[in-house]
Amino acid sequence: MAASDQFYQPGDVLYEGKPFMRVIKKDMWGKICSCCFSRHYESRLKFCKACGIMKYCGKDCQKTDWQYHKFECGVLRRCCDNSWPNFSQLLGNIILKINKRNWKTISEKVLNENVSFDDFQISKQVREENSPEHFSYSVFASNVKTLLIAYIGEENVPDEIQFSDLLGKVLSNHVLCRQDISASIYIG
Numbered sequence: 762m763a764a765s766d767q768f769y770q771p772g773d774v775l776y777e778g779k780p781f782m783r784v785i786k787k788d789m790w791g792k793i794c795s796c797c798f799s800r801h802y803e804s805r806l807k808f809c810k811a812c813g814i815m816k817y818c819g820k821d822c823q824k825t826d827w828q829y830h831k832f833e834c835g836v837l838r839r840c841c842d843n844s845w846p847n848f849s850q851l852l853g854n855i856i857l858k859i860n861k862r863n864w865k866t867i868s869e870k871v872l873n874e875n876v877s878f879d880d881f882q883i884s885k886q887v888r889e890e891n892s893p894e895h896f897s898y899s900v901f902a903s904n905v906k907t908l909l910i911a912y913i914g915e916e917n918v919p920d921e922i923q924f925s926d927l928l929g930k931v932l933s934n935h936v937l938c939r940q941d942i943s944a945s946i947y948i949g
């Protein structure tokens with residue numbers, strides 16, 4: 762059937778993607794399974810042996826979540842960001858995942874098209890707030906940078922131009938989900 766002949770009903774799932782990165786709200790750490798967010802068996806959730814911070818229902822959830830948790834497992838204890846939505850943690854995990862590669866080379870296939878991390882647009886509002894004369898935004902950006910340095914180490918924080926581009930992209934495109942339990946960024 763040609764695409765133009767297709768009709769969709771409200772609620773139809775057109776595309777389902779997995780996040781490029783996700784973080785769990787700090788006050789939920791260890792209280793829910795970090796993969797499926799289950800809290801039914803809180804007492805039966807098992808700690809990740811490496812960090813002793815995140816908990817999982819079992820091996821399957823831990824294995825599935827490792828694609829995200831592997832970037833934060835070794836540095837979670839240093840995360841001093843208590844602000845919702847743990848923005849500097851999300852940014853830090855993304856930087857560790859990009860790992861000094863060129864953003865343009867980082868892409869995911871979405872409906873047969875390669876979408877690059879670099880394709881993220883910065884919203885007009887963030888762009889205006891990013892203007893040099895916008896005082897509160899620059900205070901916010903500098904707070905994020907301080908938290909980021911504490912979290913992933915100064916050697917991993919990109920230079921000022923890249924940092925501010927990345928900050929704008931993530932700020933414009935991250936989503937909060939599941940009753941504000943987590944914050945994620947999707948390329949597709």
Ligand SMILES: [Zn+2]
Nearest residue numbers: 794797818822
């Ligand atoms: Zn689970």
Ligand SMILES: [Zn+2]
Nearest residue numbers: 809811812834
């Ligand atoms: Zn861990």
